[in-house]
Amino acid sequence: MSFELQNAFEQAQQEVQGLSEKPRNDVLLKLYALYKQGTVGDVTGERPGGFDFVGSAKYDAWASLRGLSREEAQREYVNLVETLKARR
Template identity: 65%
Template sequence: MTSDPQTVFAQAQQDVQALPRKPGNDVMLKLYALYKQGSAGDAGSNRPGGFDFVGAAKYDAWNALRGKSPEEAQREYVELVKSLQAGS
């Protein structure tokens, strides 16, 4: 297994799609936020409004990671996926 962080992050993105069961909404939001922070950096300033409750929840989860380095977010994402694979 390679230890290149980008390769490990990309593999974790594939692994999460192959989980035997879909994680709960809280975990899915955390995965989304860590993925976005790890791939795009801090959230923009345009929070979805109106009746876009899902979009607003995703934005809020991502925005809560503001200031976390993409590398740290990628590491946390990989660790979370590994814990889901282990069933914890």
């Protein structure tokens, strides 16, 4: 993993916290999934069940990225944050 990508990813994590407007839920799920794939890799464990709607949505979003490399997930995360910043 390149040092530059890692720095950009860490910077994007900080910048997303400072967005003037909270992103829609679907965008938040995408950010969550890309972050997890970029830091942990493929989803592990069992999908939350029952009435854990938030947990299930997060798991499904992350699972949808299965097989995506950590580097590519970090690039996509950085690009998504840049897009959100441009919308301010």
